Amino acid sequence: MPIDARGNLIPDFGDPRPVTGATTGDGGAPAASAGPRKMVFICSKGNLDMAYPALIMGNAALGEGVEVEYFFTFWGLDIIDVRTMDDLKFSFGGNTAMHMPQLERFKGGLGTMSMPQTLAMMPGMTTASTAMMKKMMADLDIPTVPEMLDHLVAMGAQMWACQLSVEMMQIKKANLHPGVGAVISAADFIEKSAGAQIVFV
Amino acid sequence: MTRVVILGAGTAGTTLAHLLVKRPELDGASVTVVDRSDRHDYQPGYLFVPFGMVPAGRVSKDRRAFLPKGIDYVRGEVTAIDRTARQVRLASGRTLDFDQLVITTGTLPRPDVVPGMADGALWRRTVFDFYTLDGATALRPALAAMTSGRLVVHITEMPIKCPVAPIEFALLAQDYLRKRGRHPHVDVIFVTPLDGAFTRPVASQRLGKLLAERGIELVTDFQLESIDNEHAELVSYDGRRVPFDLAVTIPPNRGADYLLESGLADELGFVKVDKHTLQSTEDPDIWAAGDATNVPTSKAGSVAHFMMDALVPNLVAHLAGEPLPERFDGHANCFIESGRGEALLLDFNYDVEPLPGMFPIYHVPALRLLGASTLNHLAKMAFEAVYWNLLIRGRPLPFAAHMSMEGKRVPEGVRLPAAYTK
Amino acid sequence: MHTNTFLGRPVEVDDEGFLTRPEQWDADLAAELGRIAGVDEMTAEHWRVVHFARSDFDTTGEAPTLRRMQKAGGFDIKRIFALFPGKPAKKIAYIAGRPKPRACV
Numbered sequence: 021m022p023i024d025a026r027g028n029l030i031p032d033f034g035d036p037r038p039v040t041g042a043t044t045g046d047g048g049a050p051a052a053s054a055g056p057r058k059m060v061f062i063c064s065k066g067n068l069d070m071a072y073p074a075l076i077m078g079n080a081a082l083g084e085g086v087e088v089e090y091f092f093t094f095w096g097l098d099i100i101d102v103r104t105m106d107d108l109k110f111s112f113g114g115n116t117a118m119h120m121p122q123l124e125r126f127k128g129g130l131g132t133m134s135m136p137q138t139l140a141m142m143p144g145m146t147t148a149s150t151a152m153m154k155k156m157m158a159d160l161d162i163p164t165v166p167e168m169l170d171h172l173v174a175m176g177a178q179m180w181a182c183q184l185s186v187e188m189m190q191i192k193k194a195n196l197h198p199g200v201g202a203v204i205s206a207a208d209f210i211e212k213s214a215g216a217q218i219v220f221v
Numbered sequence: 222m223t224r225v226v227i228l229g230a231g232t233a234g235t236t237l238a239h240l241l242v243k244r245p246e247l248d249g250a251s252v253t254v255v256d257r258s259d260r261h262d263y264q265p266g267y268l269f270v271p272f273g274m275v276p277a278g279r280v281s282k283d284r285r286a287f288l289p290k291g292i293d294y295v296r297g298e299v300t301a302i303d304r305t306a307r308q309v310r311l312a313s314g315r316t317l318d319f320d321q322l323v324i325t326t327g328t329l330p331r332p333d334v335v336p337g338m339a340d341g342a343l344w345r346r347t348v349f350d351f352y353t354l355d356g357a358t359a360l361r362p363a364l365a366a367m368t369s370g371r372l373v374v375h376i377t378e379m380p381i382k383c384p385v386a387p388i389e390f391a392l393l394a395q396d397y398l399r400k401r402g403r404h405p406h407v408d409v410i411f412v413t414p415l416d417g418a419f420t421r422p423v424a425s426q427r428l429g430k431l432l433a434e435r436g437i438e439l440v441t442d443f444q445l446e447s448i449d450n451e452h453a454e455l456v457s458y459d460g461r462r463v464p465f466d467l468a469v470t471i472p473p474n475r476g477a478d479y480l481l482e483s484g485l486a487d488e489l490g491f492v493k494v495d496k497h498t499l500q501s502t503e504d505p506d507i508w509a510a511g512d513a514t515n516v517p518t519s520k521a522g523s524v525a526h527f528m529m530d531a532l533v534p535n536l537v538a539h540l541a542g543e544p545l546p547e548r549f550d551g552h553a554n555c556f557i558e559s560g561r562g563e564a565l566l567l568d569f570n571y572d573v574e575p576l577p578g579m580f581p582i583y584h585v586p587a588l589r590l591l592g593a594s595t596l597n598h599l600a601k602m603a604f605e606a607v608y609w610n611l612l613i614r615g616r617p618l619p620f621a622a623h624m625s626m627e628g629k630r631v632p633e634g635v636r637l638p639a640a641y642t643k
Numbered sequence: 644m645h646t647n648t649f650l651g652r653p654v655e656v657d658d659e660g661f662l663t664r665p666e667q668w669d670a671d672l673a674a675e676l677g678r679i680a681g682v683d684e685m686t687a688e689h690w691r692v693v694h695f696a697r698s699d700f701d702t703t704g705e706a707p708t709l710r711r712m713q714k715a716g717g718f719d720i721k722r723i724f725a726l727f728p729g730k731p732a733k734k735i736a737y738i739a740g741r742p743k744p745r746a747c748v
Binding site for chain 3: 022024026027028029030031032033034076079080083084085161162163168171174175176
């Protein structure tokens, strides 16, 4: 935690220039933070539970003054495709960690018991679990995926779509959220992400 | 004997002729209708011709079969309106005296006023219009031959007749290409001088979303300077260039030249009228209706129809020396073909922008507003028969001339004038 | 708990330097906190944001996130980034004399 020349405790605002108590007039001590930090999220999955972590972390990073870029590839394109972005799904098939905290009140321990995998295959189960997850997110005042994208763009996030995936899925640039700057190749992306911390989702 | 002269026997002029001969107050008056051609086109049909959805031959009929008995029909090109002599002059040298003159000459597409449009080497080769039957017919084989590249749908300037038709064309073209499996190889681009897909905010946002869902790129605020025929590009005044392999453009729409010279029209050639009474602001014995006016609502057949409920009683009252009783509210409704066998419906007026909800027919919520449905598409296709048999013959249609708020939903953030809120 | 000295008077702050005693906050101190947070001059526009953050804290008990400032306060996010560069939500809460925002979005 930065301390200024008078021994005052100052929050870390991450500014590149030294934090100075102007009234102390003695120049103060330099802040602890380094230069601008950059994070890049590669979103390769279009499930609801794979979209949110990257969007929420990116939002937090932007709020902390970190430069944020997104690269959407393969099924991750569903997150930015206007035809699918508000209709991402969640299934607990293949996700043995899925349990329902809501069940705890019926029997102690039930809330952490993992759901039988065969249940996930039942008709309507994906719809039901998607609706449940969306409600849980809404209860926590987390915006929908399209709203989240609008918000990220307003905060200054840059977004790119993977050219190979776009061609493979027969998607047009016009199908994508207006915040997506361009459809770029993998090589362009490697160049753009130089020096960044990369998170693959 | 009172002499009423109607210039133009399109949607507005034909309907008006029917309504005037039915009025007992005008018994003994003469009604003369002037048009330069004997063909009456069902203009909404132009849109379907390039896609082979409606054969070109069905769009155009003999005008005389649709005019009422008891009027004089004169075929001729008007060259001037002499307001001092109360005369209309024709190219043949003939003159027509009038006591009351109604101008229903519509709009003219003017590809000749844009450099590189009508005078370019690509005109009717890769640059087409579809606001004329010739253009729509010529476009059909060009579209059929397009297997890859950029299809640019473009509006040169506003106002234009039927402002939704260009969007409909883009949506139908995308659907046409999709059905033939060419959509991955053809990009459809919609280029407009407006800042969005439509003139009013709620509809603009919804239509913008629809374009995005169909993968149609939207280029806004594009003020066309010229068409570069050498490079096949649209060029804007701010230097932007939109390349095309096939361009479907809406040329500037203007009023007739002699209207400008008569002093009755604004700089685009549209007759200056009181937007509620439809009486000329320059001359109390001159009126206008349909696309030929400068009123701030869409130029559309439905508007011409709704205008009649104000124009006819006002004209009759004016002849009797009474105050004008009726006010036109700017009411328009438009079907928007969206492809996939569906259409959207817009219903709006001067004060209320197009809103979502259900459009009532005899108070039954029947047609979805601002949303795609199959029923809207069927209604649009059925309208062709309604047009020839009911609308231009001045027969009543099952909805009121004034816009109703019945069935409409007001989205959050939309403000309406007090008269429309309960 | 820590005591800072600003404008010659003691101000109690938490472990990260945010004010803990609302009654110690006033406009002069806010201007000083602004300078520390890199806002050299508090304009009327800055004050509108800060006043919103204070009143919103009174209603919700939480310092507002950027999304809340946009949704409930009607502020433009890009503008907020321009006014309070770097870490706007954190800086606004600091200048407003409120604790650090906790919510993620």
